Amino acid sequence: LAKTTQPISMDSYEGQEVNITCSHNNIATNDYITWYQQFPSQGPRFIIQGYKTKVTNEVASLFIPADRKSSTLSLPRVSLSDTAVYYCLVAITSGTYKYIFGTGTRLKVLA
């Protein structure tokens, strides 16, 4: 069974850089990797999307190695409001083609 795995939880202090990695061995060759942020009882909110190498926007960076079997979300200087669950979303090919969410990483930012 294809799995898309992430660390269960991480703690960080305000102002620090946080890196969250997602492993996705069965990723489809022709689709993007997307990361989302989710607060309790809300839908996931788009953070960043990439296909390969490095992508940066105003809130995060996404690093994708050449084999694309993993990806790392980098939040440059976290604040208390970044406390949330972070998910990667990838398309996998494991019998069928479908989108799979990662297991999720619960980030807690401490003052």
Place this chain on the structure above:
Amino acid sequence: GAVVSQHPSRVICKSGTSVKIECRSLDFQATTMFWYRQFPKKSLMLMATSNEGSKATYEQGVEKDKFLINHASLTLSTLTVTSAHPEDSSFYICSASGRRNEQFFGPGTRLTVL
């Protein structure tokens, strides 16, 4: 980003009744919408993929006769939970797919079946 709405945001119903959840893409046309279910402290699990004008594709283990999906227009998909039971209580989230296959998510619907 694109805006996706869901209605209702919260519903409580009696066991055996049916509940309809609407998902709308407000500012773009979505040929594909997805329905997810999320249990407490768990990741989102894909239930079905809904394509406008055709039958939905259900994931393994999801009963198509219990979770009826209709995608009648490019901006609206509905999920009907038929004969709901307490084990169907969950957080249901829809998404609409954009041009680069990015998914824009609705705010979710909390279903509680008594």
